Amino acid sequence: MKTKAAVVYEPGKRIEIEELDLDGPQAGEVLIRYTHAGLCHSDLHVQHGDIDARMPMVLGHEGAGIVEEVGPGVTRVAVGDHVVCSFIPNCGVCRYCATGNQSICDWGATILDGSLPGPRFPLTGPRGEYGTMCMLGTFSQFGVVHQNSTVKVDDDLPLDKAVLVGCGVPTGWGSAVYSAGVTPGDTVVVFGIGGIGINAVQGARYAGAKNVIAVDPLENKREKAMELGATHAFANADEALPVIIDLTRGQGADSAILTVDVMTPEVIGAGFNAIGKGGVVIVTGLGKLLEPTIQLPGTILTLFRKTLKGSLFGDCNPTYDIPKILGLYQAGDLKLDELVTRTYTLDQVNEGYDDLLAGKNVRGVIVHEH
Ligand SMILES: NC(=O)c1ccc[n+]([C@@H]2O[C@H](COP(=O)([O-])OP(=O)(O)OC[C@H]3O[C@@H](n4cnc5c(N)ncnc54)[C@H](O)[C@@H]3O)[C@@H](O)[C@H]2O)c1
Ligand SMILES: [Zn+2]
């Protein structure tokens, strides 16, 4: 079948919309009619060449849709099921899945090649085989993905909101709840209030943090943070630090969660300086793949017993956490509607990313047309 998709051919070039051929689902695979896709910053890291990926690549790794067809042996989902896609697949049996660490499942090895196991490329077109971002490629009307990348969700959930639980919400929420292990009474600082950071704010507050300090140079982001659970908001670390010290009687924050768009040594340093003894810095935001972004005084790390920790998918287990987080939304304990700043058609994907880079969007969402 044919599908219209947003493709990056070369780092630094604009995203192109193209009609591609999509093969039907083989064993273990499912055909999804994507209804919605979120505009996460990680696709931009691929488009900008910060992170090397195999080209051409159909972008999009935050997605939701409806199962149209299943290949032989598919048991996780059935035709007609509503699904949220998981940007890291989970095989269920590798060492990591078996120990409750689905976000680092061995099947994640090909997320930047964009091939299904095999390797197999269900999408083909004028430039040969097309990979899909995170083995999903949600900036396409249709996609063939492995069942291990799908999570069935309740039929009555609005997919235009549930889509956010494919990446941004669990990544941010989990960065606070799981990676930082926020506990009641904590003081938490979140640097960078985009689609990820706003959910770190929500997660920190839900986990019982007393003080949630949001740091972002943009006023619209700070306002959104205050609306969704932050207790304080500042434009930069210099303004935030004295208040953090004051609020904690000189101790420093329990955790700093770094969710800025492009990670830098300055942001890592600011997070490191904001936490106190025994505190933890969570590095969730990405930057150039091989650029050293961590330059810290190791002796202070030791003497203050500080921890610096990477977080992928918020350390969530998608088959458990995606339904759980959606349940919190249904119960009113987590906001999704308020996260979507604007919707776009697939043809407007570049405009959507221009808006993201201009600081306008907390999250933009593509509404697919079929
Ligand atoms: N680890 C993971 O599993 C994972 C998953 C998804 C996204 N990411 C990464 O997380 C990061 C955030 O993604 P997003 O979609 O929320 O991006 P975004 O562009 O929506 O938000 C980034 C925010 O950071 C702010 N910012 C920039 N510099 C800052 C600074 N020095 N101090 C404070 N705030 C600053 C920007 O104003 C913006 O509001 C990206 O690097 C993305 O690739 C990581
Ligand atoms: Zn993402």
Ligand SMILES: [Zn+2]
């Ligand atoms: Zn696994």
